Amino acid sequence: MEPHHGDMEPHSPGPSIWPIGFAVGIACVLAGLVVSRPAVIIGAVIAVVFGALWARDAMRAGRQAEEAPAAAAPPPVATAADLDYEAETDGEVTRYPRNKFLELSTLGLGGVITAVVALPVVGFAVLPAFRDQVSFEVDLGPTDNFPEGDWIEVQYLYDPAEGDVSRRTAFVRFNGMFQELPSYTLISNRCVHLGCPVQASGPREDNQRKQIEVNDVQVTQTPILPANFSCPCHGGAYDTEGNRTAGPPVRALDRYKFDIVDGHLILVERYSVAKVEGEGARARIYSYGIQGPGEHVDGFEAWFYPIQPQDLGS
Amino acid sequence: MTVTPETRPPVPPPSRKKKRLTDKLIGLVMIPIDWIDERSAIPRGVHYFLFRKVPSDTNWFHTLGSATLTAFLVQAGTGVILAFYYRPTPDEAYDSIRYITHDVTLGWLVRGMHKWGASVFIILLFLHMARVFLFGAYKYPRELNWVIGVLLLVLGMLQGFTGYLLPWDQTAYWATVVGINLNGTGPIAGPFLAQFLRGGNEIGPNTLTIFYSMHMLLLPGAIAFLILVHLYLVVRLGVSSPPWSHEAAGEDRQEPEPRGPGLVRPRARGRFAR
Numbered sequence A: 001m002e003p004h005h006g007d008m009e010p011h012s013p014g015p016s017i018w019p020i021g022f023a024v025g026i027a028c029v030l031a032g033l034v035v036s037r038p039a040v041i042i043g044a045v046i047a048v049v050f051g052a053l054w055a056r057d058a059m060r061a062g063r064q065a066e067e068a069p070a071a072a073a074p075p076p077v078a079t080a081a082d083l084d085y086e087a088e089t090d091g092e093v094t095r096y097p098r099n100k101f102l103e104l105s106t107l108g109l110g111g112v113i114t115a116v117v118a119l120p121v122v123g124f125a126v127l128p129a130f131r132d133q134v135s136f137e138v139d140l141g142p143t144d145n146f147p148e149g150d151w152i153e154v155q156y157l158y159d160p161a162e163g164d165v166s167r168r169t170a171f172v173r174f175n176g177m178f179q180e181l182p183s184y185t186l187i188s189n190r191c192v193h194l195g196c197p198v199q200a201s202g203p204r205e206d207n208q209r210k211q212i213e214v215n216d217v218q219v220t221q222t223p224i225l226p227a228n229f230s231c232p233c234h235g236g237a238y239d240t241e242g243n244r245t246a247g248p249p250v251r252a253l254d255r256y257k258f259d260i261v262d263g264h265l266i267l268v269e270r271y272s273v274a275k276v277e278g279e280g281a282r283a284r285i286y287s288y289g290i291q292g293p294g295e296h297v298d299g300f301e302a303w304f305y306p307i308q309p310q311d312l313g314s
Numbered sequence B: 001m002t003v004t005p006e007t008r009p010p011v012p013p014p015s016r017k018k019k020r021l022t023d024k025l026i027g028l029v030m031i032p033i034d035w036i037d038e039r040s041a042i043p044r045g046v047h048y049f050l051f052r053k054v055p056s057d058t059n060w061f062h063t064l065g066s067a068t069l070t071a072f073l074v075q076a077g078t079g080v081i082l083a084f085y086y087r088p089t090p091d092e093a094y095d096s097i098r099y100i101t102h103d104v105t106l107g108w109l110v111r112g113m114h115k116w117g118a119s120v121f122i123i124l125l126f127l128h129m130a131r132v133f134l135f136g137a138y139k140y141p142r143e144l145n146w147v148i149g150v151l152l153l154v155l156g157m158l159q160g161f162t163g164y165l166l167p168w169d170q171t172a173y174w175a176t177v178v179g180i181n182l183n184g185t186g187p188i189a190g191p192f193l194a195q196f197l198r199g200g201n202e203i204g205p206n207t208l209t210i211f212y213s214m215h216m217l218l219l220p221g222a223i224a225f226l227i228l229v230h231l232y233l234v235v236r237l238g239v240s241s242p243p244w245s246h247e248a249a250g251e252d253r254q255e256p257e258p259r260g261p262g263l264v265r266p267r268a269r270g271r272f273a274r
Helices: A018-034 A037-072 A080-089 A098-129 A160-166 A300-304 B016-040 B042-050 B060-085 B093-102 B107-134 B143-165 B170-184 B190-198 B205-237
Strands: A138-142 A151-157 A167-178 A181-188 A199-201 A210-214 A217-224 A228-230 A244-246 A252-261 A264-277 A284-288
Touching: A018 A037, A098 B190, A138 A151, A138 A210, A138 A217, A151 A160, A160 A167, A181 A264, B016 B042, B060 B093, B060 B107, B060 B205, B093 B107, B107 B143, B143 B170, B143 B205, B170 B190, B170 B205, B190 B205
Parallel strands: none
Antiparallel strands: A138 A264, A151 A167, A151 A217, A167 A181, A181 A252, A199 A228, A210 A217, A252 A264, A264 A284
16 A cells, blocks of 8 residues: 555665754754855865765665665566567557657647747747846036036936936936046946935935926936935945945945036946046056946856846847 | 433424425535536545544644635636726826726725735735744645645745836836846846846836736736645645644545445435545
């Protein structure tokens, strides 16, 4: 009879210390990722060694289980059906049984039909998020509104068609002319820890707020006097160039490229920054392609993020 | 005085009229049930499921699974009704939630049940898991059911994650920004997962509808399916005794008396065939 309550049945592999050691190793790796690098390596070695021993145990037990019944079972006796089948196949033409053909063709056709229906659906579910991602250029208004050396917090819609959900904020400072070209610092307000809105720590001059219409789209400009930037969510802090000074962020704040067209400041694409040396127009910016919040752009941790969705093009 | 059959006061004979009436009523109720049973065996299956044998020393901790199932059914029921009034677009979502809470009759109650019931569901999931873990009920031959339970836990947490965005207020929005970016920090696949969840480079209208669809259709469907498999395994493998049980484990199951030929015995009419 089929065993229903198999608690008394032996099951393989038998109890051993290997899985416990494996678990300790994994725990060591996880703890090490937070606490110290050497612990990661030690944990990995423990996990690999114990995992290998465990796997060897399991394989040996499985092999024994296979061998035991094979030895015990009587030698197979050809049944009448087998003989019939042999008689059929012994002929000059090797016959392919019809039921086998029908079975395979049913499975095959079913698989093809399923694939024909399912693949476009899966594609429809996944691909739109990766294709035709447009990056918008936003007109932030006349350059006259950005006096030299002053910080302005600018709120704009990156895609007016989407409405309020596309509202974003950037901190803008005109650094004056540098080698006869205007220099601006445009810092994104999205924390590079996990994307919360970074706030300017310092007075906001709300009474000098300007709401201007640029191409029928509202842009709000508020003068601010930041001593630094800080994030309300998990306490990330940055200096006025966007360098991380405290908290969990892994790099400096993202920045925007800019353009000046017909006397208007245009915000172009965003890029990631590892760190900034110096200040204002003479700052040296270690810039990288756009990365998500919490992702390293330099150091060995950057190896965790070899491909970005944006790299695939549209 | 000893009580002998002679001295015992006579038991009044049951009222024949009353008995006949209850018999008749039961017979009336059983007619449609028997009709369905003979053709589908579904009432028989329900009877088997409800009256199956469990160890005699099960206790209240064994009811946590059913409690979790009940919490899920409450979530499903209230959720379907909330969907009558909820509109998953950035411009309307928050206003429709306000409408449900303040204007729709008893809307505050149903939304409250769904909101607080979500926490109850997760808490019960963990308590049920703790019971199974501490009783050792995950051991052979029930490992597969533990694995399915873990999948159910993950799906339940995903329900919490996707449902949290739907009120579309500041808390919902920024919590989801953080949650998606948290997924984005996963090695190699993380940025792609985040991109998929956002439905693009930025959080926008697509994000809300994707989360709504997952919360409404994909995840509850998957949870319902896995719950069925989970219950099937519970019935097939039986309920485990507590660790302090004196009942011997590994006893063979008491097989019911063998059936005659055919699926339905002639005597099945008028009674549940067991």
